[in-house]
Amino acid sequence: MKKEYTNRIQRFRTESDLVRRKSERVAIARMVLFLAMALSCWYFIREKQPAGLLIPLALVSGFLYLIKVSGRLRQRIRFLELLIEINEQEIKALEGDYTSFETGGEFIDYQHHYSYDLDIFGKHSIFRMVTRAATPLGKEQLASRLCDPGTDPALIRQRQEAVKELTEKLNWRQDFLATAREADWERDKSRNVQSWLDGPDRFSNSRLFALLTRLTPFIFLFLVSSSFAFRLSPFAFLLYLLLPTALILYKTRTINREQQKVERLFELFRKYQGLLQLIEKENFNSDMTRSLKQSLEHDGTRASEIMKKLTDILWGLEVRSNLLIAFILNVVFLWDILLMIRLERWRKRYREDFGRWKGIIAEFETLNSFAGFAANRTDCSYPEILQGTFRMSLESGGHPLINPSKRVDNSLAFNESGQIYLITGANMAGKSTLLRMVGVNMVLAMSGSPVCAKSMSIVPVRISSSVRTNDSLGDDESYFYAELKKLNRIITVLLSDPPLFVIIDEMLKGTNSRDKHAGSAALIRRLISLGASGLVATHDVELGILEAESVGKIVNHCFEVSTENNNLKFDYKLRPGVSQSLNATFLMQQMGIVSSP
Numbered sequence: 001m002k003k004e005y006t007n008r009i010q011r012f013r014t015e016s017d018l019v020r021r022k023s024e025r026v027a028i029a030r031m032v033l034f035l036a037m038a039l040s041c042w043y044f045i046r047e048k049q050p051a052g053l054l055i056p057l058a059l060v061s062g063f064l065y066l067i068k069v070s071g072r073l074r075q076r077i078r079f080l081e082l083l084i085e086i087n088e089q090e091i092k093a094l095e096g097d098y099t100s101f102e103t104g105g106e107f108i109d110y111q112h113h114y115s116y117d118l119d120i121f122g123k124h125s126i127f128r129m130v131t132r133a134a135t136p137l138g139k140e141q142l143a144s145r146l147c148d149p150g151t152d153p154a155l156i157r158q159r160q161e162a163v164k165e166l167t168e169k170l171n172w173r174q175d176f177l178a179t180a181r182e183a184d185w186e187r188d189k190s191r192n193v194q195s196w197l198d199g200p201d202r203f204s205n206s207r208l209f210a211l212l213t214r215l216t217p218f219i220f221l222f223l224v225s226s227s228f229a230f231r232l233s234p235f236a237f238l239l240y241l242l243l244p245t246a247l248i249l250y251k252t253r254t255i256n257r258e259q260q261k262v263e264r265l266f267e268l269f270r271k272y273q274g275l276l277q278l279i280e281k282e283n284f285n286s287d288m289t290r291s292l293k294q295s296l297e298h299d300g301t302r303a304s305e306i307m308k309k310l311t312d313i314l315w316g317l318e319v320r321s322n323l324l325i326a327f328i329l330n331v332v333f334l335w336d337i338l339l340m341i342r343l344e345r346w347r348k349r350y351r352e353d354f355g356r357w358k359g360i361i362a363e364f365e366t367l368n369s370f371a372g373f374a375a376n377r378t379d380c381s382y383p384e385i386l387q388g389t390f391r392m393s394l395e396s397g398g399h400p401l402i403n404p405s406k407r408v409d410n411s412l413a414f415n416e417s418g419q420i421y422l423i424t425g426a427n428m429a430g431k432s433t434l435l436r437m438v439g440v441n442m443v444l445a446m447s448g449s450p451v452c453a454k455s456m457s458i459v460p461v462r463i464s465s466s467v468r469t470n471d472s473l474g475d476d477e478s479y480f481y482a483e484l485k486k487l488n489r490i491i492t493v494l495l496s497d498p499p500l501f502v503i504i505d506e507m508l509k510g511t512n513s514r515d516k517h518a519g520s521a522a523l524i525r526r527l528i529s530l531g532a533s534g535l536v537a538t539h540d541v542e543l544g545i546l547e548a549e550s551v552g553k554i555v556n557h558c559f560e561v562s563t564e565n566n567n568l569k570f571d572y573k574l575r576p577g578v579s580q581s582l583n584a585t586f587l588m589q590q591m592g593i594v595s596s597p
Contacts, residue, residue, distance in 0.1 A: 001090070001094060001375060001376055002091055002094055004170070005087040005088075005090045005091050005094075006087075006091070008083070008087045008174075009084050009087045009088065012080045012083045012084045012087075013080075013084060015080055016077055016080040016081065016084075019073055019076050019077050019080065020077060022073060023070065023073040023074060023077065026066060026069050026070050026073060027070060029066060030063065030066040030067065030070060033059060033062055033063050033066060034063055036059060037059040037060060037063055037324075038324065040055050040059065060325060060328060060329075063325070064319070064325070068315075075182070078182060079178055079179070079182065082177075082178040082181050082182060083174060083175075083178050086174050086177055086178060086181075087174070088100075089101070090372075090376065093129075093376055094376055096401075096403050098128045098129050101128050101129075101131050101132075102127075102128065102131055102139070103121065103122055103123055103125060103127065103128050104120075104121035104122070104125060104127035104128060104131065104139070104142075104143055105121060105122060105123075107120075107121045107127070107139075107140075107143040107147075108121045108122060109147075112147060113462070113463060113464040113465065113489070113493075114439060114443075114463045114464060114465040114503065115146070115147050116468060117436075117439070117465040117466070117467035117468050117503065117505075118436050118439045118440050118443065118465065118467070118503075119401075119436065119440075120146050120147065120440075120443070121143070124401060125401075126146060126400070126401070126440055126443070126444070127142065127143060127146060129373065129400060129401060130142070130369045130370060130372070130373045130449070131369050132173070132177050132365065132368050132369040132372045133180075133362070133365040133366065133368075133369055134177060134180035134181045134183075134185065134365065135180055135183075135185055135275075135358070135361060135362060135365060136185055137358050137359065137361070137362040138180070138361065138362040138365030138366065139365075140362070141359075141362035141363060141365065141366045142365065142366045142369050145366050145447050146443055146447060149443060149446035149447040149448075149460075150446065150460070151446065151460035151461060151462060152460070153385045153386065153387050153459070153460055156385045156445075156446055156447075156448055156460060157385050158286070158287055158288040158448075159288065159367070159370075159447065159448025160382055160385070160448045161286040161287065161288065162286045162287075162288040162289050162367050162448065163367055163370045163371050163374060163448050163449060163450075164286070164371075164374070164382070165284065165285055165286045165289060166289070166367055166368055166371035167371040167374045167375050169282070169371075170375065172278065172282055173368050173371060173372060175278060176275065176278050176364065176365075176368060177368065179271060179274045179275055179278060180271060180275060180361075180365065182267070182271055182274075183267050183268050183270075183271035184267065184268075185268070192261070192264065192265060193265055193268060193269075194355075195261075196261050196262060196265060196347070197347060197351040197354065197355075198351075199261070199347070201344045201347075201348065202254060202258070202340070202344070203337060203340040203341045203344055204340075204341045204344035204345050204348065209337050209341060212247070212334055212337070216334040245327075245330065245331070247334070247337070248330050248334070248336050248337070251336070251337065252336075255336050255337075255340060258340060258343075259317050259320065262314055262317070262343070263314070263317065263318065265314075266311070266314045266315075266318070269307065269310055269311050269314060270311050272307055272354075272357070272358065272361065273304055273307035273308055273310075273311055274304075275361050275364075276296055276302075276303045276304040276307055276357060276361065277304035279292070279293055279296060279360070279361070279364060280293065280296055280302055280303070280304050288367075289364075289367070292360050292363060292364065295356070295360060296357060296360060298350065298353050303353070303357050306346075306350055306353070307357075309342075309346060310343075310346050310350075313339050313342050313343050313346065314343075316335070316339050317336075317339055317343075319335075320335075320336065367448070370444075370447065370448060370449040370450075373449060373450065374449065374450045377400070377450065377452070379398070379404050379452060380400070380450035380451060380452050380453070381450055381451065381453060381454060381455055381456070382450050382451075383441075383445040383450075383451050383453075383455075383456035383457060383458055384455075384456070384457040384458075385445070385457075385458065385459075385460065386457055386458060386459045387459060388459055389416070389417040389459065389499070390414065390417040390459045390461045390499050390501070390533050391414055391415060391416060391417065391457075391458075391459055392413070392414045392442070392456075392457065392458040392459065392533075393412075393413040393414075393415075393455075393456065393457045393458075394410075394411060394412055394413070394438065394441065394453055394455075394456050395411045395453060395454045395455045395456070396409040396410075396411055396453055396454035396455075397409055397410060397411065397412075397437055397438065397441055397451070397452060397453035397454075397456065398410075398437060398452045398453065399433060399436060399437040399440060399452065400440065400441075400444070400452035402433075408430070408571070408572035408573060409453075409454075410434060410437070410572075410573065410574040411574070412438070412557070412574065414533055417499060417531065417533055418528065418531045418532065418533055418553055419533055419552070419553055419554075419555060420502075420524065420527060420528060420532065420533065420534055420535070420536055420550075420553060420554050420555070421534070421535045421536070421555050421557055422524070422536050422538070422543060422544065422546065422547065422554050422555065422556050422557070423435070423535060423536065423537040423538070423557050423558065423559070423574075424537075424538055424539070424540070424541050424543070424544060424556070424557075424558045424559075424578050424579040425537075425539075425558050425559030425560070425561075425579045426539075426559070426560075426561045426579065427539075428570065429559035429560070429561050429570060429572070429579070430559045430570065430572040430574075431505065431537035431559060432467065432505055432537065433572070434535070434537070434559075434574060435465075435467060435503050435505055435535050435537055436467070437452075438503070438535060439463060439465060439503050440452075441453060441456065442458065442461075442463060442501065443463070445458050445460075446458075446460045461499050461500065461501045461533070462493070462497075462499075462500055462501065463500070463501050463502075463503065464489065464490045464493055464500055464501075464502055464503075465486075465502065465503035465504065466483060466486040466487055466490065466502075466503075466504045466505070466507070467503060467504070467505040468505075469482045469483040469486060469509075479509075480508075480509075480511065483507075483508070483509065487504075487507070487523065490502050490504075490527075490532075491526065491530070494527070494530040494531070494532055495530065498530065498531055498532075499531065499532075499533065500532055500533075500534075501532075501533050501534050502527060502532050502533070502534035502535070502536070503534055503535050504523075504534070504535070504536045504537070505537045506537060506538055506539065507519070507520045507523055507536070507538065508520055508523075516540065517540055517542060517543070520538060520540060520543055521543060521546060524536060524543065524546055524554065525546070528550055528553045528554065541578050541579055541580075544556050544577075544578035555576075556576065556577055556578050557574050557575065557576055557577070558574075558575055558576075558577055558578055558579035559572065559573070559574065559575070559579060560575060560579060560580065
């Protein structure tokens with residue numbers, strides 16, 4: 001993939017240079033046309049020839065056209081710059097550098113069943129590794145998928161097929177991401193779009209305004225025609241100009257206030273239109289992507305066409321910034337009021353559809369995120385999604401955030417529901433990494449993503465963990481009590497809504513050894529009695545005796561540590577049995593914390 005990304009960077013840079021030169025030529029032509037328009041308008045007014053004003057009016061259309069062309073060229077340059085940036089970021093991602101992507105820190109929830117424990121969000125997180133979402137709702141959707149992927153096997157298989165399909169659509173995925181990144185989504189952090197959609201109507205409910213916008217163009221044409229046929233006095237023409245001008249001035253404050261709201265959203269709506277258009281134009285084959293695409297319509301009209309109506313209205317409002325153009329258009333069409341009526345009618349008719357279309361865009365961003373991850377990772381495979389009671393097999397599984405050249409993969413299998421892997425081992429031997437590796441790959445599997453494993457099969461199941469615990473001075477809550485709350489949450493779910501896969505690292509860390517052993521043994525027995533499946537890591541090797549009393553429900557596995565040339569050697573390989581290694585005292589001696597005997 002690195003060669004592919006490098007070639008794309010070179011191609012986009014070449015095209016960008018060509019578009020820049022064309023943009024410079026259009027800018028010159030636009031300036032010349034504006035001068036011609038201003039001079040002709042001045043000349044015919046000075047010569048008292050109202051009919052001659054049709055010439056600058058015709059030049060207005062050419063000037064407006066060049067404004068659009070210039071805007072499209074600037075947009076294309078920005079688009080190409082974003083494509084270059086995207087491919088540069090993908091090259092870094094291939095090397096394990098995800099610093100160009102967002103951390104998802106705003107989604108960190110210390111009370112979530114597993115996301116904090118498994119580093120789903122944060123500086124070194126799964127979200128940062130996979131995200132290719134740019135819209136606020138797209139990021140929320142991806143975060144939601146990683147936090148609650150669901151357990152419906154049929155839905156997960158549909159996601160897999162969609163991700164597989166999008167993995168092969170590199171051009172489309174990058175065009176989609178670049179289009180989304182063109183907009184400044186920070187402007188919608190306070191939900192300005194939704195606020196505008198829910199706003200009141202001030203023009204479209206007025207029959208008088210509707211009538212005036214229909215009559216004004218005909219009155220203007222009548223006066224121009226009369227000036228030819230009857231040599232109408234220029235003063236009569238000027239008197240007419242006062243009427244629409246006075247009406248516009250009367251409503252200027254209201255129009256300006258509404259324009260200020262929507263002009264900040266103009267680029268966002270244009271990007272939504274572009275994203276919808278990209279979806280509509282692409283040919284999809286998977287059930288999920290085709291279904292999403294087919295939902296982008298209203299009474300047979302495509303969503304992008306409806307959004308274009310809105311962006312055309314907003315573009316028309318931007319013309320108000322040019323006083324000469326705005327004056328001519330208001331005299332002829334009562335332009336400002338006409339556009340406000342159209343804007344409110346659009347809002348009233350399509351506000352519900354627009355919310356649904358944003359959700360579809362967000363779903364494509366989520367699928368594209370996993371597709372980008374799949375395209376970049378040759379060490380990943382798609383898991384087999386099974387049905388029935390819980391079981392799972394993971395062959396050569398690794399943590400996707402660890403460099404493959406340094407990673408040690410492990411395999412394990414839950415052949416039936418209700419099995420607990422009891423993992424023992426010395427400090428730094430790999431217990432916590434194994435727990436997170438299994439949990440992360442389960443989340444990815446149920447999200448429809450490839451997993452970091454040679455192969456995997458799983459019956460989808462909900463996850464709850466107790467791996468990382470924080471005390472809270474603000475809540476007057478001790479470290480130990482915080483852990484008990486997490487363990488109680490696990491038991492509560494098992495009692496109310498099983499099945500559940502539990503991930504627990506070093507239970508009851510805040511108590512003495514004897515109490516800890518008794519409490520840990522009691523908890524494991526309770527988990528078994530409630531039918532829990534999962535992983536429990538501990539330093540307490542004496543808990544290994546529980547395997548004998550569990551009749552196959554508890555399976556002992558361990559990580560061992562050896563010494564070589566007076567140095568500890570970690571191989572990070574999971575083995576059957578109970579660990580025999582101790583390393584805490586050895587490490588303290590090596591660091592000079594305690595003296596050697």
